[in-house]
Amino acid sequence: MVFKLFSKVGYYELAPEIVSVKEKNFDTADVWIDIENKKVILHTNNGKLDVVFNNYDELLYAIANVSRGVLFNDMIGSLNQAIDDLLCYRSRDVLETGEDMITPLIDEIEKTKQKVLKGNFKVMIRLGRLAPEYSDKFINDNPEAKKAIEDAVEKYRVLCWQTYEDDDPDYCDKVVPTVGVVVYAIPEEKSIMLKVDVDEIGEVYRITERYDTADDFFKALKTYETMVIYYW
Amino acid sequence: MALKIVSNVGYNNLAVVLPQVKELNFDTADIWLDFNNQALELYTNNGRVTVNFNSYDELLNAIIAITRELAFRDVLNTLNRVIDDLTFYMEHPQLKITEDVKNDLLKKVEKAKERLFNSNYKAMIKMGQLPPKYIDSFIQSNVEVNKAVMDATKKYRELCWKTYEDGDPDYCDYALPLVDVIYYAIPEEKSIVIIVDVDQIGEVYRIIERYDTAYDFLKAVDEYSNKVIGFW
Numbered sequence: 001m002v003f004k005l006f007s008k009v010g011y012y013e014l015a016p017e018i019v020s021v022k023e024k025n026f027d028t029a030d031v032w033i034d035i036e037n038k039k040v041i042l043h044t045n046n047g048k049l050d051v052v053f054n055n056y057d058e059l060l061y062a063i064a065n066v067s068r069g070v071l072f073n074d075m076i077g078s079l080n081q082a083i084d085d086l087l088c089y090r091s092r093d094v095l096e097t098g099e100d101m102i103t104p105l106i107d108e109i110e111k112t113k114q115k116v117l118k119g120n121f122k123v124m125i126r127l128g129r130l131a132p133e134y135s136d137k138f139i140n141d142n143p144e145a146k147k148a149i150e151d152a153v154e155k156y157r158v159l160c161w162q163t164y165e166d167d168d169p170d171y172c173d174k175v176v177p178t179v180g181v182v183v184y185a186i187p188e189e190k191s192i193m194l195k196v197d198v199d200e201i202g203e204v205y206r207i208t209e210r211y212d213t214a215d216d217f218f219k220a221l222k223t224y225e226t227m228v229i230y231y232w
Numbered sequence: 233m234a235l236k237i238v239s240n241v242g243y244n245n246l247a248v249v250l251p252q253v254k255e256l257n258f259d260t261a262d263i264w265l266d267f268n269n270q271a272l273e274l275y276t277n278n279g280r281v282t283v284n285f286n287s288y289d290e291l292l293n294a295i296i297a298i299t300r301e302l303a304f305r306d307v308l309n310t311l312n313r314v315i316d317d318l319t320f321y322m323e324h325p326q327l328k329i330t331e332d333v334k335n336d337l338l339k340k341v342e343k344a345k346e347r348l349f350n351s352n353y354k355a356m357i358k359m360g361q362l363p364p365k366y367i368d369s370f371i372q373s374n375v376e377v378n379k380a381v382m383d384a385t386k387k388y389r390e391l392c393w394k395t396y397e398d399g400d401p402d403y404c405d406y407a408l409p410l411v412d413v414i415y416y417a418i419p420e421e422k423s424i425v426i427i428v429d430v431d432q433i434g435e436v437y438r439i440i441e442r443y444d445t446a447y448d449f450l451k452a453v454d455e456y457s458n459k460v461i462g463f464w
Contacts, residue, residue, distance in 0.1 A: 089309070095238065095355055097348070125326060126328060
């Protein structure tokens with residue numbers, strides 16, 4: 001069983017992190033991981049490429065670095081785009097609001113850019129949602145998660161009554177929000193995080209399992225392969 | 233007729249605040265102030281239109297309505313665009329950062345939007361800047377402005393020494409920053425703001441001239457418009 005880590009990663013994002021890629025000629029690749037065979041499989045615009053690692057530490061190192069590189073480029077791109085829009089998007093430069101709302105926002109974005117540039121962040125890879133049968137089991141086996149969801153359902157119903165306009169007198173008392181358990185891998189921490197999200201309310205619970213070795217981390221990750229509904 | 237208030241205003245934006253144009257057929261218009269005839273001149277893609285007013289108060293109210301509406305739409309569109317940049321710009325949405333830096337930014341943009349909706353702002357029209365040949369006499373004619381520019385020049389020279397790398401031992405002691413004198417009209421306050429801006433230092437002095445009547449204010453706007461170089 002293999003699963004896809006990222007789509008459309010550029011050659012220049014992959015080559016510095018996965019050395020054997022340097023000799024290959026491609027523009028972008030979808031990156032899959034084959035845990036059992038300690039392998040990264042690249043489906044490129046110039047064919048398929050298998051990169052086999054000697055051990056799980058090497059595999060973990062490569063995945064952590066590729067994800068950092070990709071996220072870094074994404075974050076900086078997004079922040080730069082926001083700054084560009086604040087500076088240039090306005091169609092009427094000659095009209096201003098007395099209070100300058102734009103400059104403080106640019107300053108804040110610049111501060112965030114500095115944080116990202118310093119690299120004090122860790123990457124979470126969102127693998128997917130637990131399939132309903134596993135999601136139900138997780139909630140039932142975990143009293144704290146169950147309690148958090150019950151509280152969130154109450155809030156959801158309160159919100160429902162604030163906007164409900166039809167005439168069913170019981171509607172919002174019976175309504176049940178969608179609950180999802182999202183699985184994240186954090187390679188740099190060798191940890192897997194499960195986050196419970198409730199529709200309209202957001203995150204209500206999270207639990208993180210840390211592993212001592214790369215072998216244990218990948219072994220645990222492998223157990224999720226068949227439990228998760230992927231986003232691709 | 234000297235001051236162009238705004239360029240390229242769409243029919244839909246204008247019709248909301250200037251009922252006189254509702255019956256007209258055009259897509260966009262440039263709007264000029266015609267002080268002597270108590271009117272606004274619209275140069276549309278379908279010919280020139282004069283909108284006359286019964287009094288200078290009415291004319292001023294129309295200018296306030298137009299500039300507030302356009303400044304509001306402009307800033308709101310910019311902020312919405314920034315929210316989109318921060319939310320959807322990521323090419324790899326399955327990657328997240330453990331510290332959610334973007335959420336903080338999004339909250340700040342939302343707060344700026346709220347302030348905008350609460351209407352705690354006044355539209356300012358950037359009329360233009362004083363031609364270079366008048367700047368020296370403007371600075372010399374006002375002791376406080378002169379002092380502010382001299383202090384800013386000192387700071388400018390200190391900054392210069394921090395980055396200067398060539399071998400001229402006197403260069404920064406003689407360096408003179410560019411000084412701009414920019415004129416703004418604030419219709420809601422019936423005031424004209426004159427801002428003295430020094431290169432690398434920013435605003436160092438502002439003069440606010442307030443007028444009691446719409447007539448006096450618009451007359452001053454008209455006179456200053458003939459003195460400054462517009463930003464169009």
